[in-house]
Amino acid sequence: MGETAAPTALDGLRVLDFCRLGFGSQATMILGCLGAEVIRIESTTRPDPIRVMPPFVPEPGETGQGFGGATLAQAQKQQSPNRGGIFYKYNTGGKRSIAVDARNPAGLDLLRRLVAVSDVVTESFAAGTLGRWGLDYDTLKELRPDVIYVSMCGYGHVGPDSHYVTMGPTAQALTGLTHLVGLPDREPAGWSFSYLDHVGGYLGAYGVLAALAHRRATGEGQHVDVSQLEPATALGGPLVLDRSVNGRSSRRAGFPPGNRRGGAPQGAYRALGDDRWVVISCSTEAHWLAFVAALGHPAWTDDARFATLAARIEHADELDRLVETWTETRDRYEVMETMQRVGVPAGAVQDAADRVERDPQLAARHHFTRLASTEVGELPLEGVPFELSVTPPDTGGAIHRGPPDLDEDRDYVLGEVLGLPDDEIAVLVGSGALQ
Amino acid sequence: MTGALDGVKVVELVDEPVEYCGRLLAGLGAEVVKIEPPEGAASRHAGPYVEGRDGDLDASLDFWHFNVGKRSVVVDDDETARRVCAAADVVIHTLGSSRAAARGLDHESLSAGSSGLVSCVITPFGLTGPWADYAADDLVLMALGGSMAVCGYGTDDPPLACWGDQAWLTAATYGAIAVLAALDFRARTGQGQLIDVSAHQASASMTEWHVMTYLCTGSPMARFRHPTVTARDGKQVAALIPDFLGPHVFTHFLAMLEADGVAGPLADPAFEDPRHRARGYGELMAATQRLADRHDGEELFRLGQEAGLPWGVIRTPDETLDDRHLRARGHFVEIDGVTHVGAPIVANGSPFRFDRPPPRLGEHTREVLDQLEQPT
Numbered sequence: 144m145g146e147t148a149a150p151t152a153l154d155g156l157r158v159l160d161f162c163r164l165g166f167g168s169q170a171t172m173i174l175g176c177l178g179a180e181v182i183r184i185e186s187t188t189r190p191d192p193i194r195v196m197p198p199f200v201p202e203p204g205e206t207g208q209g210f211g212g213a214t215l216a217q218a219q220k221q222q223s224p225n226r227g228g229i230f231y232k233y234n235t236g237g238k239r240s241i242a243v244d245a246r247n248p249a250g251l252d253l254l255r256r257l258v259a260v261s262d263v264v265t266e267s268f269a270a271g272t273l274g275r276w277g278l279d280y281d282t283l284k285e286l287r288p289d290v291i292y293v294s295m296c297g298y299g300h301v302g303p304d305s306h307y308v309t310m311g312p313t314a315q316a317l318t319g320l321t322h323l324v325g326l327p328d329r330e331p332a333g334w335s336f337s338y339l340d341h342v343g344g345y346l347g348a349y350g351v352l353a354a355l356a357h358r359r360a361t362g363e364g365q366h367v368d369v370s371q372l373e374p375a376t377a378l379g380g381p382l383v384l385d386r387s388v389n390g391r392s393s394r395r396a397g398f399p400p401g402n403r404r405g406g407a408p409q410g411a412y413r414a415l416g417d418d419r420w421v422v423i424s425c426s427t428e429a430h431w432l433a434f435v436a437a438l439g440h441p442a443w444t445d446d447a448r449f450a451t452l453a454a455r456i457e458h459a460d461e462l463d464r465l466v467e468t469w470t471e472t473r474d475r476y477e478v479m480e481t482m483q484r485v486g487v488p489a490g491a492v493q494d495a496a497d498r499v500e501r502d503p504q505l506a507a508r509h510h511f512t513r514l515a516s517t518e519v520g521e522l523p524l525e526g527v528p529f530e531l532s533v534t535p536p537d538t539g540g541a542i543h544r545g546p547p548d549l550d551e552d553r554d555y556v557l558g559e560v561l562g563l564p565d566d567e568i569a570v571l572v573g574s575g576a577l578q
Numbered sequence: 579m580t581g582a583l584d585g586v587k588v589v590e591l592v593d594e595p596v597e598y599c600g601r602l603l604a605g606l607g608a609e610v611v612k613i614e615p616p617e618g619a620a621s622r623h624a625g626p627y628v629e630g631r632d633g634d635l636d637a638s639l640d641f642w643h644f645n646v647g648k649r650s651v652v653v654d655d656d657e658t659a660r661r662v663c664a665a666a667d668v669v670i671h672t673l674g675s676s677r678a679a680a681r682g683l684d685h686e687s688l689s690a691g692s693s694g695l696v697s698c699v700i701t702p703f704g705l706t707g708p709w710a711d712y713a714a715d716d717l718v719l720m721a722l723g724g725s726m727a728v729c730g731y732g733t734d735d736p737p738l739a740c741w742g743d744q745a746w747l748t749a750a751t752y753g754a755i756a757v758l759a760a761l762d763f764r765a766r767t768g769q770g771q772l773i774d775v776s777a778h779q780a781s782a783s784m785t786e787w788h789v790m791t792y793l794c795t796g797s798p799m800a801r802f803r804h805p806t807v808t809a810r811d812g813k814q815v816a817a818l819i820p821d822f823l824g825p826h827v828f829t830h831f832l833a834m835l836e837a838d839g840v841a842g843p844l845a846d847p848a849f850e851d852p853r854h855r856a857r858g859y860g861e862l863m864a865a866t867q868r869l870a871d872r873h874d875g876e877e878l879f880r881l882g883q884e885a886g887l888p889w890g891v892i893r894t895p896d897e898t899l900d901d902r903h904l905r906a907r908g909h910f911v912e913i914d915g916v917t918h919v920g921a922p923i924v925a926n927g928s929p930f931r932f933d934r935p936p937p938r939l940g941e942h943t944r945e946v947l948d949q950l951e952q953p954t
Contacts (some may be wrong), residue, residue, distance in 0.1 A: 150767070152759040165786065177759045196822055198787065198794035207866050216643035297888070299924060304883070304903040306849055311786075312804050313888040318893030321804070329890055330923045332738055332813055333804040334763075335728045337785040345751045350923040352758035357582040357764050357928035365927025372898075373909055373922050377598065378747055379895030380919045381626060386896030387910075388605040388639060389629045389919035402717055409717065411726060411736040418733045418801075421949040422721035423594035442897075476656045483712045490718040492737050494798035495729040495788040502722070502782075507707035522793060528749070528779030529756050530704070532685070533771035534763050545908050 175236020237540015298403020583605015
């Protein structure tokens with residue numbers, strides 16, 4: 144941050160955010176990085192599960208516990224709601240936090256007042272939940288006629304199965320994304336994480352911004368219904384057309400093709416070290432010639448089986464074994480650099496430690512921003528993967544802060560956003576509405 | 579009803595698989611003009627093709643999917659390309675800094691006559707940094723970004739990347755988000771700007787809690803296959819039992835097992851204790867497999883869902899065409915007799931839709947160039 148604060152793309156936009164878990168919070172994180180003021184409505188009695196799920200951000204000098212190491216019930220008893228590691232992935236962008244009990248009449252009244260001063264309301268509950276609290280879209284519209292209401296839940300709010308629920312792996316299975324990760328003729332390997340929690344969140348942010356453009360042109364708000372399925376179908380779209388046009392399904396022998404993409408050699412090859420790998424991807428004749436030259440023209444590269452791209456693809460298994468005899472004695476980054484020097488696409492298979500500690504490109508691009516949260520202190524956190532020349536995004540949002548401690552911004556929201564006098568705040572506290 | 583971006587002019591000049599960015603803007607009503615070289619965009623050379631038309635530049639289904647709703651202009655000189663771009667509100671391209679400058683398509687040159695221009699540049703590594711000029715395809719981006727390290731069958735098999743350019747698609751999606759934000763800023767101030775999207779960073783930020791796991795525990799995540807059960811018909815089902823969401827999860831799960839008579843040892847009240855369940859997770863999976871043995875995949879998935887569990891049968895992308903829920907939501911749309919994937923979001927106030935089929939190569943060259951000649 145320079146001395147003079149740059150303008151932000153979404154300066155002045157206020158988002159009242161009821162999202163929990165990953166999917167919706169990814170969306171509002173993007174808005175926060177772009178300068179929107181995102182106010183999380185939370186509960187101290189039933190905190191967002193990712194606030195209290197492992198891995199936990201350790202106390203200084205301690206080592207935390209990995210995901211899956213404890214149940215929620217244990218976690219809630221043992222842990223502060225400000226140490227759940229996953230929360231710190233999805234709630235940057237300078238989000239604010241206030242605890243409000245929507246089931247308390249004074250709490251509901253407070254939420255209604257917050258809706259009236261917000262541009263956008265976001266939520267990720269099961270369809271109908273907000274309505275049961277008395278905050279359905281028609282009510283939101285009464286409170287704020289041009290409100291943009293974006294709901295984000297598994298199956299969306301409309302349709303015969305809208306009561307179905309998803310997590311990332313569910314949506315990945317149902318939309319074909321799981322099927323697309325695997326070696327030929329083996330059961331799908333799938334994704335070991337929730338790719339679609341991200342994708343659903345991206346389309347949630349896109350939905351907010353599309354509705355904002357429409358509101359700017361017409362003055363009208365709307366309800367945008369985002370599911371976790373529809374954002375994903377386009378990701379395998381050509382295969383949908385293969386069926387609708389050609390009647391051909393991708394449930395067939397040899398598909399998916401592992402790491403092969405129509406080139407050879409192409410794939411992940413073992414490198415020096417324990418479970419270390421490097422990707423080399425030769426998809427053109429020029430790549431092959433450069434690859435051979437970089438290896439110093441070993442004799443096997445003259446083999447007739449590898450004379451043309453078509454021949455190399457036909458003999459890809461034999462070629463892969465020979466390539467691996469070269470890579471497996473070399474450091475993965477050394478292989479990457481050797482290839483990149485001659486223009487062959489190549490990259491080390493990096494894990495999270497590599498991205499944080501080694502990757503010089505992520506470091507140069509300031510991919511991680513060290514931001515402080517009140518209880519856990521500073522962490523290197525991720526925001527959006529782009530720069531804007533006039534309105535630079537800030538992973539810490541307009542207030543350049545890490546994710547909020549639970550209920551951290553009560554005074555700000557009540558005093559500055561709503562302008563409530565101290566005596567009214569005292570009444571609210573006494574009513575039990577703020578928990 | 580109007581589209582959210584009605585009247586916004588977008589020009590796309592891309593040779594990486596980021597055409598999804600323009601697709602996302604076209605669906606909102608923007609007029610998207612695609613500049614292609616005489617030999618056609620790279621995606622016209624990628625299959626699958628309409629059966630019997632292999633290699634036909636107007637018959638690539640990859641091109642169709644990512645370019646529906648756009649117009650195609652063949653331009654083979656930079657001067658004309660610059661004129662087409664200069665008339666736009668938004669230009670999307672994939673040229674690194676030196677290539678863009680050499681062709682006069684960099685943001686400074688293009689915005690010389692229009693300070694409101696938004697340039698969205700999507701490159702493998704972004705426009706700056708030590709790897710800015712490195713070569714990458716999706717496989718390389720998925721390796722460097724981190725998904726491959728954790729996806730696969732385990733350490734005996736290689737790390738795997740998902741089919742279908744997922745890192746590029748993520749970068750393209752972020753490109754569309756950034757364009758929308760930049761257009762909102764422009765609507766308030768009149769000022770355009772340069773958007774610099776790094777596909778590497780997009781890929782690096784899609785692995786959920788993995789960086790946090792490393793920071794919290796000191797160890798990165800291992801590579802593993804997401805567990806499934808095998809249904810009676812051989813289909814795999816992701817049968818999640820997310821105990822962490824609360825005690826109702828196990829209650830519903832147990833009731834479903836008991837209804838089918840396969841609860842077995844889970845009927846022991848000891849399993850009411852979440853700590854016991856955490857220790858005996860193998861028993862939960864074994865009971866799920868007993869249930870799976872009795873049902874086909876589609877049926878098992880719906881059985882779980884009706885019990886409130888986030889279960890999903892593993893389908894292929896094309897099998898989504900048969901999904902009753904997606905069909906009821908109008909997700910698939912017919913354009914010139916072809917069924918396409920439609921809106922990624924349901925926005926009834928400004929519906930996402932495509933006004934035209936995928937363009938033939940150069941179909942709109944004359945129309946677009948003639949428009950440039952007309953006084954505005």
